[in-house]
Amino acid sequence: MPGGAREVAESCVDSLNMELVATYCKRLHPTKPDLAGRRIEAIGYQVGLQLAERYTRERPRFTDHLESIKFICKDFWAEVFKKQVDNLKTNHKGVFVLQDNRFRWLTRISVDALPTTGAQNESAVAANAARASQAAGQYLYFPCGLIRGALTNLGVPCAVSAEVTTLPACEFNILVLKRVE
Amino acid sequence: MSSTACFVIVSRNDSPIYESEVGTAPKKDEAAHLHQFILHASLDIVQDVVWNTNNMFLKLVDKFNDLLVSVYVTAGHTRLMLLHDSRNEDGIKNFFQEVHELYIKMLLNPLYVPGSRITSPFFDTRVRALARKYL
Numbered sequence: 001m002p003g004g005a006r007e008v009a010e011s012c013v014d015s016l017n018m019e020l021v022a023t024y025c026k027r028l029h030p031t032k033p034d035l036a037g038r039r040i041e042a043i044g045y046q047v048g049l050q051l052a053e054r055y056t057r058e059r060p061r062f063t064d065h066l067e068s069i070k071f072i073c074k075d076f077w078a079e080v081f082k083k084q085v086d087n088l089k090t091n092h093k094g095v096f097v098l099q100d101n102r103f104r105w106l107t108r109i110s111v112d113a114l115p116t117t118g119a120q121n122e123s124a125v126a127a128n129a130a131r132a133s134q135a136a137g138q139y140l141y142f143p144c145g146l147i148r149g150a151l152t153n154l155g156v157p158c159a160v161s162a163e164v165t166t167l168p169a170c171e172f173n174i175l176v177l178k179r180v181e
Numbered sequence: 182m183s184s185t186a187c188f189v190i191v192s193r194n195d196s197p198i199y200e201s202e203v204g205t206a207p208k209k210d211e212a213a214h215l216h217q218f219i220l221h222a223s224l225d226i227v228q229d230v231v232w233n234t235n236n237m238f239l240k241l242v243d244k245f246n247d248l249l250v251s252v253y254v255t256a257g258h259t260r261l262m263l264l265h266d267s268r269n270e271d272g273i274k275n276f277f278q279e280v281h282e283l284y285i286k287m288l289l290n291p292l293y294v295p296g297s298r299i300t301s302p303f304f305d306t307r308v309r310a311l312a313r314k315y316l
Contacts, residue, residue: 053255053285053288056255062256063235154257
């Protein structure tokens, strides 16, 4: 917001995200992780819609899908996560992959390592990585919704999924949906 | 100096979100229908013009007798359309920008469903005040 902008402590955003996941995934729908994920994503969708309107106020409109995605990677990411997306890949057929090597909301998450004995190091490391990506995946529902809401409002109907490679790096897969005539 | 002006906000799914007569001319019943008709008819022209430019303010898109239609399109493809008979381009541009701010504030309301009609009397009052100020 221009002039005299009010600010919020970042710990509030972190705490809110953590509590969102804890409430939906553990308290409200402990037996249905997909439903919990969809509800968190729906919240993110609404917020992304609103944020996209706000951030595109000053700038000229977009001419095609690629411009909208680049806006997400640069301006939108910079406003929400204080940095730009590190890598954008596309197959030019409607699939985009956004890689962020240090996703801000994952930097404060750590996973307890399984106790490792000498001989089992490799499988323990792999098991740890799998547990990490599964646990951290829950925290990515909200950002997926954010991206989907922002893109849909800018005229790019899409489906967004995310996966954690190694904490705190993650990847977002955007699939642009063709309109059914 | 009285002027006719009719202002309509159309969402990306082509449903009207907000309509009002904001001019200072005395009200005539038949004229209101005509204003709506002219604005809706110019939507087709807006569809064409919108892809040729990436500006938000599309200036003048259509003309009917002595009434002019100016349009401002947001990034989310929401169209703010104004039917007027004056030629005050700067004033109209400022009016559109201020209404865009108001519209964003409306969107930030979590209880507002994007694409539904805006029924808030505050929004109505503010739009009329802006129209008196800029038009």
